[in-house]
Amino acid sequence: MVTVEIVLLAMVAAFLGLRLYSVLGKRTGHEQEPVARPAMEERQPAVVRQPVGQRETLAPVPTMDSPLADSAAQSGLRSIANADRTFDPALFLEGAKSAYGMILEAYWKGDKDQLRFLCDDDVYESFAEEIDARLARSETLENRLVRIDEARIVNAxxxxxxxxxxxxxxxxxxxxxxxxxGTIIGGSLTDAIETHDIWTFFRDVKSGDRNWKLDETDTV
Incomplete structure (x- = not known):
């Protein structure tokens, strides 16, 4: 009798197992479609973000072997890029060229407010003294930046x-x-003069101010 019960229970268990397999092994039409995932090499790395209010952490610093800079400046550019992940030598150089023109125009016109904004105190004072001396002589400048033939980072x-x-x-x-x-006492607007200047710009990369200021001027 016991043997018959064991056989019957085994048959019931086998029957339930087959039913369970038929349900789990077949789609009923109500399952969620599997999400297609790209291959590992196709996935884009997630951008790591710092807490709200802090600057976003960007990709690792690229090698700063910029064709726009001399070899002597490469190490310094890498150090700056390590400290400021938003730094781009090409963008900096474009901004430097704009600043070069703006500062020259401000100096020629005697615009001290513009110079104070674009220069540090020592450079500003030097420009301001020249402007005051020019005004004392009742002289005016009508200079014009014809073109910038080349701008190159020589040190960093x-x-x-x-x-x-x-x-x-x-x-x-x-x-x-x-x-x-109004009498011309020097120079000419038809004969441009070649100039070779080295200007040094500085910025506190840990401050919120993104503007670079002129720190020093020299000629080659």
Whole structure:
């Protein structure tokens, strides 16, 4: 009798097992479609974000072997890029060229407010003294930046938290000086003069101010 019960129970268990397999092994039409996932090499790495209010952490710093910079500047550019992941030598150089033109225009026109915004205190004071001396002589400048032939990063350094980058500007400038009566006393607007300047810009990369300021001027 016991043997018969065991056989019957085994048959019931086998029957339930077959029923369970038929349900789990077949789609009923109500299952969620599996999400297709790209192959590992096709997946894009997620951007790591810092807490709200802090700057986003970007991709690892690229090698700064920029064709826009001399070899002597490469190490400094890498240090700056390590400190500021948003730094781009090409974008910096475009901004430096704009600043070069703006500062020259402000100096020629005697715009001290513009110069104070774009230059550090020492450079500003030097420009301001020249402007005052020019006004004392009742002279005016009608200079014009004809073109920038080349702008190149020649040096760069990072001394926490200050970044400094020196740029050589090879440009053509037309210069004209007039006296109080409007008489031309020097220069010409038709004959441009070749100039070769090295300007050094600086910025505190840990501050919220994204503007670079002129820190030093020199000629080649």
């Amino acid at each position: 350094s990072y001394d926490h938290p200050m970044a400094r980058i020196s740029v050589q500007f090879d440009a053509d400038i037309a210069a004209l000086v007039k006296d109080a009566n």
